[in-house]
Structure formats: structure tokens, C-alpha cells
Amino acid sequence: MNYTARMTPPHAPACQAWQLLTQLFFVHRASLPSVAAELDLSPAQCHVLHLIEPGRPVPMGQLAETLACDASNVTGLVDRLESRGLVCRRPSPVDRRVKVLDLTPTGSRLRTLLQDRMTKPPAALQRLSVRDQRTLVRILTRLLE
Amino acid sequence: MNYTARMTPPHAPACQAWQLLTQLFFVHRASLPSVAAELDLSPAQCHVLHLIEPGRPVPMGQLAETLACDASNVTGLVDRLESRGLVCRRPSPVDRRVKVLDLTPTGSRLRTLLQDRMTKPPAALQRLSVRDQRTLVRILTRLLE
DNA sequence: CCCATTGATTGATGATGTCAACTATATATG
DNA sequence: CATATATAGTTGACATCATCAATCAATGGG
Numbered sequence: 141m142n143y144t145a146r147m148t149p150p151h152a153p154a155c156q157a158w159q160l161l162t163q164l165f166f167v168h169r170a171s172l173p174s175v176a177a178e179l180d181l182s183p184a185q186c187h188v189l190h191l192i193e194p195g196r197p198v199p200m201g202q203l204a205e206t207l208a209c210d211a212s213n214v215t216g217l218v219d220r221l222e223s224r225g226l227v228c229r230r231p232s233p234v235d236r237r238v239k240v241l242d243l244t245p246t247g248s249r250l251r252t253l254l255q256d257r258m259t260k261p262p263a264a265l266q267r268l269s270v271r272d273q274r275t276l277v278r279i280l281t282r283l284l285e
Numbered sequence: 286m287n288y289t290a291r292m293t294p295p296h297a298p299a300c301q302a303w304q305l306l307t308q309l310f311f312v313h314r315a316s317l318p319s320v321a322a323e324l325d326l327s328p329a330q331c332h333v334l335h336l337i338e339p340g341r342p343v344p345m346g347q348l349a350e351t352l353a354c355d356a357s358n359v360t361g362l363v364d365r366l367e368s369r370g371l372v373c374r375r376p377s378p379v380d381r382r383v384k385v386l387d388l389t390p391t392g393s394r395l396r397t398l399l400q401d402r403m404t405k406p407p408a409a410l411q412r413l414s415v416r417d418q419r420t421l422v423r424i425l426t427r428l429l430e
Numbered sequence: 431c432c433c434a435t436t437g438a439t440t441g442a443t444g445a446t447g448t449c450a451a452c453t454a455t456a457t458a459t460g
Numbered sequence: 461c462a463t464a465t466a467t468a469g470t471t472g473a474c475a476t477c478a479t480c481a482a483t484c485a486a487t488g489g490g
Binding site: 200238 | 436437438439440441447
């Protein structure tokens with residue numbers, strides 16, 4: 141075995157951990173459509189709603205970047221959300237080319253509902269010991285910061 | 286404060302942990318399209334490929350259930366994957382109504398590539414101590430079993 | 431003042447996803 | 461056995477998601 145210091149050994153715990161997270165990701169991905177449907181949203185719309193915090197307007201371009209999708213796609217997504225009265229476009233005072241998005245009161249309420257549904261922990265998680273739950277929180281916090 | 290035994294206190298570590306996992310989920314979700322594009326796949330096709338282990342044929346109906354989508358959607362997805370020679374439909378010997386899916390050698394190779402890309406841990410994960418990585422593996426394993 | 435760049439939109443096109451209707455097979459019931 | 465009911469997959473119609481190329485307006489540097 142000839143690993144250099146910069147190579148990650150194939151079975152390093154980091155790889156294994158990420159593999160498990162990927163597993164979890166696919167499970168979560170499959171559950172999003174039904175959660176979304178209950179709120180009359182599509183998965184993509186949920187993602188947009190998730191990314192706009194009420195009172196913190198987001199430029200459309202930034203949204204496209206975060207979603208890693210084409211700007212024209214954002215136009216369509218926002219068109220539909222706006223026609224349902226969930227978000228509103230406002231011209232940026234700083235740069236008249238950009239439009240910033242904010243949630244309407246209705247959109248804000250729907251976002252809260254969405255967050256509630258999505259952050260309700262699944263049974264498997266609640267079966268873990270509280271000690272393990274706390275440890276998980278600690279590690280994930282460090283991972284996301 | 287009036288919690289009954291069946292209610293989860295809003296700040297229970299389980300909730301917090303799931304909230305963090307949801308955060309991670311959205312990040313991961315946004316990165317899937319680019320990973321997929323490199324392999325000339327769509328996110329949905331990645332999900333299908335992920336769910337078919339080589340040599341373990343899966344009935345189409347079961348796939349629809351796991352993906353939590355309509356059966357007709359699976360028809361379309363498999364049509365395109367089959368036309369690219371990645372999967373094959375075979376009639377089930379047990380029940381002539383069902384068709385089982387298996388990966389072709391090409392599909393199997395592509396799946397391996399996909400797994401490799403997706404399980405390459407991000408930098409943030411590798412910055413964790415090995416001790417934390419191991420702990421994460423232990424907890425996630427228990428979570429997924 | 432030109433001109434290259436940037437932010438958003440439009441139109442064309444293909445993929446994803448749902449629903450209702452249909453075909454073929456399987457199974458239950460009289 | 462015969463009929464009825466249920467199930468697995470496909471098809472066609474339709475809305476949404478997503479990309480690309482082209483366009484328009486605003487910005488900012490020579």
C-alpha cells in the first residue's frame with residue numbers, strides 16, 4: 141500500500157460517513173415530493189421557499205447560483221410562485237438591473253409550514269439515545285459552519 | 286410549559302439534528318445536477334441508477350414506490366435509460382405482469398463512477414477529527430439500519 | 431461617449447412528473 | 461369453471477422543470 145499523505149485511503153471514516161450521508165440524502169430526496177404535494181408545491185418550489193428568509197430579500201441571480209441552475213429557470217420558478225402570491229419581485233435600489241425576491245405574508249406562512257414538516261425528525265432518529273442525538277448535533281454543526 | 290409525554294419538545298436534540306440534516310440535504314441537492322451532468326445523467330436518472338444494485342433485479346413497481354412517484358414516470362425514466370443501454374427490462378419468471386430491471390455492464394460501470402463522485406467527502410467533512418468521523422459513522426449506521 | 435459585461439427575460443426544446451384510460455395478467459368468488 | 465376484481469405496466473395529454481441561445485436594459489471602464 142502506497143498512500144501519500146494527500147490521498148484519502150478508500151475506507152477512511154470520512155468516506156464511509158459521506159457514503160452514509162449520501163444514503164440518507166436519497167431517502168430524503170424521495171420523501172420531498174409528498175411533503176411538497178401536501179402544501180401544493182413542487183420540490184423545486186420548496187427549495188426556493190427554503191432559501192428565502194422572510195425580510196431578507198435575495199437577488200434572483202444569487203438564487204440561481206445557490207440552486208446551481210440557469211437564471212432563466214429561476215425566472216420561471218418565480219413567475220409561478222409570484223402568480224400564487226407567495227413571493228414578490230422588487231427592483232433593487234442599488235442596481236436597477238437586479239430584482240430582489242421577498243416573501244409575501246402568505247409565502248412566509250407557507251414557508252413556516254414547510255419548515256415544520258421537514259424538520260419533524262423521522263422515527264429512526266428519535267430512537268437514538270439522547271446522548272447520540274446531542275453528539276450528532278455537535279458534529280453536524282461543526283460540519284456546516 | 287405543558288408537554289405531554291408524546292410531544293417532542295421543540296428544541297429536543299432530535300429536532301435540531303434533523304434540522305441540520307435538512308440543511309445538509311438542500312446543499313447536497315443543489316450539487317447533484319452538476320455531478321449528474323458530468324456523467325451525462327439527470328438527477329432523476331442518478332437516483333434510479335443508485336437504486337439498482339448490479340445483479341439484484343428490481344421490479345418497476347417497487348422502484349416507483351421507493352421513488353415515491355407515479356408508475357408511468359418510471360416507464361419514461363427507464364425508456365431513456367434503456368435506450369442508452371444502461372439498464373434492461375426482463376419479464377419476471379414469477380409473475381408475467383411485472384418487469385424487473387437490471388443494470389447492463391455499461392450501466393454497472395457508470396453506477397460505480399457515480400458512487401465514486403458522490404461519496405467523495407467534501408472538504409468540510411475531512412476537516413473533522415478522525416474521532417468525530419468515526420463517531421458520525423457509528424451514529425449514522427444506527428440511524429439507517 | 432463607446433463598448434464590453436452583467437442581470438433578467440423570452441422562445442425553443444427536451445426531461446420530469448401527474449392523471450386518466452387502456453391492456454394483459456393474476457387472483458378471488460360464486 | 462366462469463366471472464369479477466385487482467394489479468403491473470404502458471400510453472397520451474398536459475403542466476412543470478431545466479437548459480440553451482438570443483435579446484434588452486442597465487452598469488462601468490476606457
